[in-house]
Amino acid sequence: CDVMVGMGWAVVEVNYYRGDGDDTQTWMEVKNWVDQNCIGQHQEHLGKWLFEEAKDATMFALKWKTK
Numbered sequence: 352c353d354v355m356v357g358m359g360w361a362v363v364e365v366n367y368y369r370g371d372g373d374d375t376q377t378w379m380e381v382k383n384w385v386d387q388n389c390i391g392q393h394q395e396h397l398g399k400w401l402f403e404e405a406k407d408a409t410m411f412a413l414k415w416k417t418k
Contacts, residue, residue, distance in 0.1 A: 352399055360401045361408035365415050367398060381415055388414075 352362050368377050381400075385393055389411070391404030402408040 352396075352401060355394070355401050360403055361405050363400045363402070363408050363412050365398050365400060365411075376416060384414065385411065 356362055365381060366376070367381070382395070385395075385400070385407075389402065389404070389407040391402060391407050393403065393407065394401045400408075400411060402411065
């Protein structure tokens, strides 16, 4: 993440549904949304999403519960 952030990418962390509440934010829901709505490249690993485009990161943070 640090290397890509150093190259201008934005990082946003998200928690996924773990079965301990009424939140239904699953990895597949988030991934499908990103594929349909983001214009730039993106990567994800263990809840850390990296976005090439700052607009995508902002839109993602507004849509999903993020850190």
